[in-house]
Amino acid sequence: MSIQHHIHGDLLLAYCAATLDEGASILVATHLALCSDCRSDAEIVETLGGIFLENATTNQKQEKSDQKIFASIIKSHQSTASASSKSSLDSFVFPEPLRSYIGGDPDELDWQPVGGGIRQFLIKTHDSQTTARLLMIPAGKRVPDHGHQGFEATLVLSGSFYDRDSWYRRGDVSIADSTVIHHPAAGPEEDCICLAVTDAKLKFRSPLPRLFQKFHGI
Amino acid sequence: MKKAAKIISLNPEQYTNYSSKDLSKVNKPPDQISRVMSDYLVAVAEHQDQEAFAEIFNYYAPSVRLYLLRNGVDASKVDDIIQETFAAVWAKSSQYDCNRATASTWIFTIARNKRIDAFRRENRPEFNPNDPTFQPSFFESGEQAMTVQERAVTIRDALTQLSPEQREILQFSLFEGQSYTTIAIRLGIPLGTVKSRARLAIGKLRLALGGQGEDL
Numbered sequence: 001m002s003i004q005h006h007i008h009g010d011l012l013l014a015y016c017a018a019t020l021d022e023g024a025s026i027l028v029a030t031h032l033a034l035c036s037d038c039r040s041d042a043e044i045v046e047t048l049g050g051i052f053l054e055n056a057t058t059n060q061k062q063e064k065s066d067q068k069i070f071a072s073i074i075k076s077h078q079s080t081a082s083a084s085s086k087s088s089l090d091s092f093v094f095p096e097p098l099r100s101y102i103g104g105d106p107d108e109l110d111w112q113p114v115g116g117g118i119r120q121f122l123i124k125t126h127d128s129q130t131t132a133r134l135l136m137i138p139a140g141k142r143v144p145d146h147g148h149q150g151f152e153a154t155l156v157l158s159g160s161f162y163d164r165d166s167w168y169r170r171g172d173v174s175i176a177d178s179t180v181i182h183h184p185a186a187g188p189e190e191d192c193i194c195l196a197v198t199d200a201k202l203k204f205r206s207p208l209p210r211l212f213q214k215f216h217g218i
Numbered sequence: 219m220k221k222a223a224k225i226i227s228l229n230p231e232q233y234t235n236y237s238s239k240d241l242s243k244v245n246k247p248p249d250q251i252s253r254v255m256s257d258y259l260v261a262v263a264e265h266q267d268q269e270a271f272a273e274i275f276n277y278y279a280p281s282v283r284l285y286l287l288r289n290g291v292d293a294s295k296v297d298d299i300i301q302e303t304f305a306a307v308w309a310k311s312s313q314y315d316c317n318r319a320t321a322s323t324w325i326f327t328i329a330r331n332k333r334i335d336a337f338r339r340e341n342r343p344e345f346n347p348n349d350p351t352f353q354p355s356f357f358e359s360g361e362q363a364m365t366v367q368e369r370a371v372t373i374r375d376a377l378t379q380l381s382p383e384q385r386e387i388l389q390f391s392l393f394e395g396q397s398y399t400t401i402a403i404r405l406g407i408p409l410g411t412v413k414s415r416a417r418l419a420i421g422k423l424r425l426a427l428g429g430q431g432e433d434l
Contacts, residue, residue, distance in 0.1 A: 009420030010413040014398065015342075017391045018330055022340035033345035036355025037429075043319070044423050045392070047366075047373050049330065050322030052393040054248040056281035066279050069301045073275075074268065077308055095351035097343035126340040171353070 003035045005172040011153070012038065016045040023130030026098055026123065027155050027173070027197045033095040034171035093158050093193060101125070102134070106158075106193055109134070117141055123195075130199045137161065137186040137194070144206060147181040150199040154184075159192030161185060249371045251277065255321035256367070263311035274321070275304055282329045289333055289395040303332045320370045333395070369427060376426035384419035387412060 007015075007028055014020040015028040032039050093106055101123050102109065111119035118141065123132040137143060139159065154161075154174045161168050163184035168174050176182060186192035255277060258270035282303055286296045306328050314324055334342050345352065364372065377385065390396045390404070398416070402409045425431035 008417055009424075010398070010416040013388070013391055013416050013420055017395060018334050018338065018342050019391060019395055019397045020342075022342070025341075026343050029343045029345045033349065033351065034353045036353060039345075039355065040429070041420065041424060043323075044369075044373060044427065045420065046327055047320065047323045047370050048377065048388060048423070049326035049392050050252070050320055050324070051248075051370065051374050051377065052389060053278065053281045053285060053326045053329075054252060054322050056284045056393070057248075057277060062276070062280055063283065065297050066275075066283075066300075069279070069297055069304070070272065070275050073301060073305045073308065076305065092351050096346040096349040099349075099351075101343070 003037065003169075003171040005166065005168055005174060006035065007031050007038050007041075007173055008175060009041070011175075012041055013045055016042055016049065021130040021199070022125040022127035023123070023132035023197045024153065024199075026101060026125070026132050027153050027195055030095055030098040030157075030195060031155050031171065031173050033097075098157075098195060101132075106136070111136060116144060118143065130197050132195065132197045135192075135194050135196050137184075137192045139186055139191050140188045142183050142185040145181060145183045148176055148178050148198065150178060152176045152196060152198045154197075155195045157193045157195060159190045160187035161192050161194070162187065249367065249374060252320045252322050252370060253367055256316045259307075259311055259314050259321045259324070260316055262308060263314060271308055274307065274325075278322075278325050279304065282325070285326075285329055285393060286333060288393060291333060291337065295336065299329075299332050299336055302336075303329045306332065316366070318366060320366055323366075323370070364427070372426050373423055376423050379426075380419050380422060384415050384422070387415045388419055391416065 011020065011024065011028060015025055020028065032042060094102055102121070109121045111121050114120050117138045119136045121134040121136075123134065125132060134157075135143075135154075137159075152175070154168070154176075156168045156170050156172050156174075158170060160170075161174075161184045163174055163182055164180075166174075167187070174184070255274055258267070258274050261267040261270035262274070279300055282300055283296055286299050287293070291299060303325075307325060310328070314321075319327075331342075347354075377388075380388075386405075387401060390401045391398070396404070398409055398412045402412045405412070421431045
């Protein structure tokens with residue numbers, strides 16, 4: 001099954017440059033774990049980083065301190081065999097690095113209801129700019145009509161959803177900005193679990209979800 | 219250790235007189251130097267080759283320094299990060315796969331990660347290729363049509379074909395660690411324009427490597 005909806009170039013560049021917020025970085029890194037096309041794009045960007053490094057060598061001279069730095073690296077270098085950690089084979093829904101952030105399988109999480117049968121799990125980060133959350137949308141259920149003040153990226157982890165004439169399945173990313181008003185619906189086959197990253201509050205169009213939003217910090 | 223200390227003081231003119239390694243290549247274009255550096259990195263991994271490590275350090279330390287300074291790292295901390303970066307280059311050299319990345323690319327990612335470890339409060343999560351959920355690609359064994367060195371040359375050429383406006387976004391973001399908002403303010407252009415230039419630039423590089431020019 002190949003992925004149809006990918007990370008945009010600007011998001012990938014910011015991720016590789018390490019200028020992207022932590023919340024959005026979780027989404028990009030988890031998509032990369034599932035998508036070799038975007039990994040190949042990330043390799044292009046990192047190669048570019050290497051090229052910038054090479055270009056910078058031409059005008060740069062050695063500093064006096066370099067010799068000291070070099071000497072202390074040699075001194076402290078001891079070949080240490082790094083122990084490789086084995087990861088458990090049980091958990092397939094959440095790829096790394098997402099799984100480390102969540103610390104469990106879907107049925108072990110403390111999901112919070114957010115209305116309409118939809119549940120969320122907020123992911124703790126050091127990031128104050130973006131909010132990263134898991135959403136569980138019951139099979140066949142629609143998310144209420146909403147727009148965004150900022151950016152929303154959604155990565156499907158299990159099940160599927162239909163939005164703006166496209167199906168999104170595991171690994172697919174849907175990106176919406178402030179111009180988009182939509183009401184995605186989960187596919188009928190199973191509950192849809194996705195990772196949603198937003199950098200501003202959602203704007204629900206009808207009053208009931210807006211009231212819910214107040215209480216649940218969506 | 220004595221020997222290495224001697225090597226570090228070599229100036230570029232002396233490189234050609236240094237016969238134990240094929241250092242005459244050092245005066246050649248960057249992509250060829252990159253190939254030589256890649257060989258050195260393998261030598262460090264396989265034989266703990268201190269001379270090869272010294273060559274790598276001599277070549278890259280000045281540009282890693284510039285990278286850190288451009289990223290706003292305090293001058294008093296720069297030496298520490300350079301040390302951590304190259305200590306990691308040596309310690310992790312066995313993980314370097316010359317079929318997957320050029321030496322420059324690999325060292326760039328290490329310098330970037332050391333900078334983040336030291337100065338970014340937020341984490342920068344990464345995927346784990348050994349994770350059972352990781353989806354390997356058809357080509358991931360390194361059997362692509364082009365070698366990484368050829369790909370790097372293609373990217374280098376494609377970079378010169380970009381408009382200066384696109385190129386500066388890449389430089390500001392990747393080499394100076396500036397957010398798109400900062401770049402927009404610096405250039406006095408809308409945030410959306412910065413992002414679309416970034417997107418177009420990446421698309422053109424992808425196109426040069428035989429991929430699609432448009433974001434999917």
